Amino acid sequence: MFSNVDNMMVMGKSGSGKQPRADVLIRRFGLKQLSTGDIFRHYLGLFNAFGYEGDLNRFYDTAADDFIPDENIKEQLAITGTPDADAIVLGLKAKYYVEQGLFVPDRITNALFESAFRAMNFKGAVLDGFPRTEEQARFLTELLKREGVRLDAILLVENEDELIINRTMGRRICKSCGELFHMEFRPPPDERKNECLKKCNIVQRSDDNVESLKKRLAEFREKTLPAIEYLKSAGIPFYAVPGNLPDYSPERVENSVLEIMGIEPVTG
Template identity: 30%
Template sequence: MRLILLGPPGAGKGTQAKLICSAYGIAHISTGDMLRERIAAGTPTGKQAKPYYEQGELVPDPIMVAMVRERLQEDDCRNGFLLDGFPRTIGQAEALDEALAQTNQNIQLVLKIDASDRELIRRLSGRRVCRQCGKNYHVEFMPPREPGRCDHCGGQLLLRK
């Protein structure tokens, strides 16, 4: 099964993606998480993306497409995958289509999740992330046991960008 999950930040893509991937035994590819991991690991594509990411700019299509292509080659994608937040542009969609066509694959389903602007702001303003381990929290929906501290490593929680 090969899926794409689209929607604005805060719509619930990550939450729904985890449920779908668990139910169907497919890989969850969150391009935001993948981008942060590759930047932290200092991979070649991570190094290319870092200046854009640090400035809060969209990472150029060729860099994002290269990251996704690399990720789709990993073993856990053999049984299928869910792309969370990719493609974001027509160029990315065309490049994804070309990459999948090379292996006689295609996307089987695209799901779009939406929410009102008011709800998106409420969700986004409550997001927190651990500075040390990257674990995500939400002050209302998934709060840590101790406010401002990660349950996993004790690190400081920051407003997630």
């Protein structure tokens, strides 16, 4: 079972415990995490590095409710023919919505995802954060079929809302390297023994508050549950794993994942 794996996916509510389970798949199958958050940061970073400081509204056709053609954007930015032209245009489109605090449409998210996935030759990924809507799920299944690759398994991390809120409020992140900690389950190491912590502060993410968490949980019910049902109907194998373990440890997390997937757990 699970020989010659193409791709896998981790799904679940925000704060349910997806990352430790994704880490199991990465270690066990030699995969690389493909996170929607990282994708957005990458393309926004490319556009920001390009250095354009003008009004982004000039690239949006309000009458058509869409961006002007990509080639016109490239001409106006004077990047036609440059190696990163397509990526810069994608970054511009993402920034247009982010700057205005608007929901990024599925068509833009799909384009960003496909571009990043293509860079991996559509193989060797643990998908994280995509798809979040049924339309994105449909796009993904069509993309996999077109490229002749599989999604071998989906790990669905299950957790109760109340437990997620309590757990997430203890989450912390290193501003320098991005490593995640938890004040109860994985406390930050002593800064006197860790070079990274000497250079930065361990902080709580700005969106790790009760109001934001409740919004994200509601969005999961409204948008992501239909995506899960669609992927199930497409015949992709699902494995539901508990996000909350009575006795938490990296070994217990790994063994709980492997056991549910029918893989011999790690011993010793």
